[in-house]
Amino acid sequence: MKTIESIYFLMEQWLKLPEILPQMFAFGAELWGILDGILFLLHKGYKKVRIQTDSFEVVRALSMEESVDSGITLLRRVKRFLRSKGQWEIKYVPRECNLIADQLAKISLFW
Numbered sequence: 001m002k003t004i005e006s007i008y009f010l011m012e013q014w015l016k017l018p019e020i021l022p023q024m025f026a027f028g029a030e031l032w033g034i035l036d037g038i039l040f041l042l043h044k045g046y047k048k049v050r051i052q053t054d055s056f057e058v059v060r061a062l063s064m065e066e067s068v069d070s071g072i073t074l075l076r077r078v079k080r081f082l083r084s085k086g087q088w089e090i091k092y093v094p095r096e097c098n099l100i101a102d103q104l105a106k107i108s109l110f111w
Contacts, residue, residue, distance in 0.1 A: 030055045031074045034062075038081050038088070047086030054095040054102070062090050 034051055041049055053059060061075055062082060082088045095102060 027055070027057055027061075028074065030058045031072075031078055034058070034090075035074065035078050035081070038078070042081075042086075048088075049086070050089045050091060052091050052093040052098060052101065054093055054098055056092050059090055059092040 030053060034053065037051065038049075062079060082090065
């Protein structure tokens with residue numbers, strides 16, 4: 001009986017995957033963008049930076065304490081930079097309030 005319940009549970013999780021995948025990709029893309037920005041700014045010599053993002057999930061994940069292991073290597077790496085390299089501040093900004101930065105980011109894709 002336990003085996004059948006386990007199979008049903010796995011099937012339910014598999015069926016939810018199409019709903020979860022786009023969110024996972026967006027989360028990872030936002031983290032890669034933040035890490036890329038951090039590395040670029042460190043290379044340029046900046047030590048004090050405010051990072052603004054319209055991803056509340058990313059801000060929450062980066063603001064959480066280390067007591068819970070996220071299992072996401074990229075998330076741990078960004079957190080390590082935020083803790084050790086200068087003064088970094090991460091802040092949530094709704095997309096509607098950050099339209100100029102959003103447009104600049106889109107323009108930079110074509111350079």
